[in-house]
Amino acid sequence: MKGMNEIGAVAAGTWHRILRMRVVYVLIACVLILIGSAYRYDVLSLGQHRALMVDVSLLLNTLAAILVAISIVFEISREFREGVATTLLSKSLGRTQYLVGKLIGISIAGVVITGLIAIGFGVIFATAFDQVAKTMIMGHLLVMASVIPMSALAILFAIVLPESIAAIVTAIVIWFAHSATTLSGIKIIYGGILPDLNLFNLKAQAAYTYLGGIGGQYLLLAFLWGIVYSIFAMSLAGIIFGYKDLK
Amino acid sequence: MKKSLITHIIIMIIAAVLGAYLASLLTVQRLEIIKTGSQLSKLPLGGFNKFTSDVQWMLFINYCGGLSAVKKENVGEIYKRLNAILANDPNHEMAYEMGGMMFSVRDPQKAVEIFTRGADNPNLKKNWKLPFYAGFVLTQHLTDQDDPERLKKAEEMFRKALTRDNSMPHVFSALIRTRAKRIAQRKDWRGIPIVNDKHAYLCALFDEWRKSGEISGAGPNEEVFSGESVTVSDFRPRILEAAQKAKASAPTNKYILRTIDEVVKKVLKDDHLCPKCLTVYGPGDKFCSACGTAVEVYGTCPRCKAVMKGSFCSACGCPQKGVAAKPAVAKPAVAKPPAVKPAAKTLIIKPAAKRVNVPKKQ
Numbered sequence: 001m002k003g004m005n006e007i008g009a010v011a012a013g014t015w016h017r018i019l020r021m022r023v024v025y026v027l028i029a030c031v032l033i034l035i036g037s038a039y040r041y042d043v044l045s046l047g048q049h050r051a052l053m054v055d056v057s058l059l060l061n062t063l064a065a066i067l068v069a070i071s072i073v074f075e076i077s078r079e080f081r082e083g084v085a086t087t088l089l090s091k092s093l094g095r096t097q098y099l100v101g102k103l104i105g106i107s108i109a110g111v112v113i114t115g116l117i118a119i120g121f122g123v124i125f126a127t128a129f130d131q132v133a134k135t136m137i138m139g140h141l142l143v144m145a146s147v148i149p150m151s152a153l154a155i156l157f158a159i160v161l162p163e164s165i166a167a168i169v170t171a172i173v174i175w176f177a178h179s180a181t182t183l184s185g186i187k188i189i190y191g192g193i194l195p196d197l198n199l200f201n202l203k204a205q206a207a208y209t210y211l212g213g214i215g216g217q218y219l220l221l222a223f224l225w226g227i228v229y230s231i232f233a234m235s236l237a238g239i240i241f242g243y244k245d246l247k
Numbered sequence: 248m249k250k251s252l253i254t255h256i257i258i259m260i261i262a263a264v265l266g267a268y269l270a271s272l273l274t275v276q277r278l279e280i281i282k283t284g285s286q287l288s289k290l291p292l293g294g295f296n297k298f299t300s301d302v303q304w305m306l307f308i309n310y311c312g313g314l315s316a317v318k319k320e321n322v323g324e325i326y327k328r329l330n331a332i333l334a335n336d337p338n339h340e341m342a343y344e345m346g347g348m349m350f351s352v353r354d355p356q357k358a359v360e361i362f363t364r365g366a367d368n369p370n371l372k373k374n375w376k377l378p379f380y381a382g383f384v385l386t387q388h389l390t391d392q393d394d395p396e397r398l399k400k401a402e403e404m405f406r407k408a409l410t411r412d413n414s415m416p417h418v419f420s421a422l423i424r425t426r427a428k429r430i431a432q433r434k435d436w437r438g439i440p441i442v443n444d445k446h447a448y449l450c451a452l453f454d455e456w457r458k459s460g461e462i463s464g465a466g467p468n469e470e471v472f473s474g475e476s477v478t479v480s481d482f483r484p485r486i487l488e489a490a491q492k493a494k495a496s497a498p499t500n501k502y503i504l505r506t507i508d509e510v511v512k513k514v515l516k517d518d519h520l521c522p523k524c525l526t527v528y529g530p531g532d533k534f535c536s537a538c539g540t541a542v543e544v545y546g547t548c549p550r551c552k553a554v555m556k557g558s559f560c561s562a563c564g565c566p567q568k569g570v571a572a573k574p575a576v577a578k579p580a581v582a583k584p585p586a587v588k589p590a591a592k593t594l595i596i597k598p599a600a601k602r603v604n605v606p607k608k609q
Contacts, residue, residue, distance in 0.1 A: 041305070044305050044308060044309075045301070045304060045305055045308070046304075046308055046341060046345075047341075048301070048304065048341060051301070052301050055297050055298050055301055056298070056301075058298075059295055059298045062294070062295075096251075096255070174293075175291065175293045176291060178293045178294035178295075179290075179291035179292060179293055179294065180291065181284070181287070181289070189267075190267075190270065191266055191267050191269070191270020191271065191273075191274070192263040192264060192265075192266045192267030192268075192270065193263055193267075196270050196273075196274070197294070198277075198294055199270065199273045199274070199277060201294035202277070202280060202281065203294070203295075203296075203297045203298070204281065204296075204297045204336060204338060205280060205281065207297055208338055208370075214280060215276075217276075218273070218276050218277070218280065221269060221272060221273050221276070222273060224269060225266060225269040225270055225273060228262050228265050228266045228269060229262070229266045231258060231262040232259055232262035232263050232266055235255045235256075235258045235259035235262060236255075236259055238255050239252060239255045239256070239259070242251065242252065242255075
């Protein structure tokens with residue numbers, strides 16, 4: 001129970017720090033302006049601006065989720081550099097607890113930011129067109145759920161690699177985890193050891209509402225996979241972090 | 248420390264196995280949802296294939312805006328751009344429609360290929376336009392329009408369009424015309440030699456009528472329409488018109504008459520048709536209003552020959568055939584009916600010129 005409190009304290013510190021930054025809200029406002037601007041592409045897209053708006057919202061929301069995940073690399077590196085992590089770990093806080101706290105904190109921050117973008121999109125879409133379809137909501141919920149495994153990957157690389165390299169590697173891994181659909185046929189390795197973030201990608205379904213729905217069961221399973229994969233990544237990070245010397 | 252390491256490893260292994268299991272479940276479900284996963288581009292676009300396709304689409308529109316016409320020189324470039332759009336978004340309906348239309352004159356083969364791809368996309372199974380356009384280009388724009396394989400493909404496409412939306416009469420007409428062309432090419436329809444195009448058209452319509460389920464079971468060796476049957480509301484008037492035209496094209500040809508006989512027996516059995524021109528006539532009519540041929544009279548009172556309006560004759564009170572007869576309480580209003588042959592007798596065809604002998608009604 002005590003351990004849980006400590007994890008909670010680390011998590012609260014992380015998400016408070018991120019959500020207190022004004023730049024986050026400026027960026028959210030910019031994202032929403034960009035989503036709204038898709039409405040003006042009705043002529044250039046030959047009337048496809050409706051699908052375009054949904055697609056732009058999902059693209060920008062995914063980019064926001066990736067940026068939030070990468071931000072934890074800098075956060076952890078800064079704490080190592082400034083000795084905050086050493087101070088925290090010299091107390092009763094375990095190394096794994098520290099990592100789990102960071103993951104929960106950044107996940108909450110990511111879900112809040114992507115959630116705000118999703119809500120903003122809903123308002124813009126409902127104003128510009130009509131009611132937001134269920135598939136669009138599901139598409140955004142999947143993006144929000146993808147924050148968890150992406151953050152876990154970022155934490156893993158932040159422990160293993162130096163700050164700037166870790167950020168680049170995280171971005172590359174996230175990019176390829178969204179792209180390598182051909183690898184998804186490889187059992188155990190893909191989805192078990194290597195991340196398959198394409199599972200959170202049903203953007204076309206959200207854009208074309210007539211294509212068929214994304215069921216609640218799929219969303220739940222994807223969310224569960226995100227948590228299970230995060231446990232895997234955190235365990236690996238915990239093992240490596242256990243052998244890491246902190247100054 | 249050692250215990251902690253073992254715990255971490257065990258958790259890691261369990262999570263990896265469970266994660267792999269969940270991922271395999273999700274992959275199957277995802278493929279079921281997206282349906283066109285195999286058609287998607289393998290380029291590492293970070294999952295932003297749809298957005299890439301949107302950008303490519305807008306660039307394509309810009310590019311097309313700069314063209315004066317689709318020519319031999321730019322066909323390749325247009326096709327390349329369209330393929331790139333469709334590889335990133337196989338559900339882009341407008342790209343199929345617009346792209347196919349662009350090629351329909353300059354390169355009909357490519358137009359058919361694009362329309363067919365769209366028509367075969369399981370996510371676009373409600374779109375009737377794509378298969379219709381494919382069939383249309385196959386039958387209208389290609390130089391070897393009469394190639395049997397091409398006609399077969401066109402027929403499949405028209406049928407697909409009709410099963411998606413059966414409220415389109417022009418799609419149905421296109422389907423029947425294509426089917427008729429195929430029958431005319433084969434020169435044989437269920438053992439009856441095909442005389443002309445009108446005969447083939449009648450056979451095609453009759454086949455379709457059979458297929459629509461009003462008659463159960465065509466013979467095992469009879470080639471009828473492949474695929475699902477369609478429902479078209481004005482089937483009978485169409486068949487009647489086709490039969491009339493076929494007869495007019497060769498009034499004495501025994502093969503056409505045989506076909507018409509079969510069609511009338513099965514499809515138009517409830518209609519009263521002029522034996523010469525196949526025009527429908529009404530109760531009490533003695534001559535065809537279209538050609539003047541004497542026709543078999545029906546729907547008249549067996550006693551006074553007035554036209555029956557209900558169960559009993561309104562002129563003499565005589566019950567209609569099948570209604571239990573009641574004793575007549577009054578004398579018939581009409582003394583003697585005109586000399587027209589009773590309906591029960593067999594059909595007598597009289598030449599139109601003899602009409603002058605019929606007594607006029609007062």
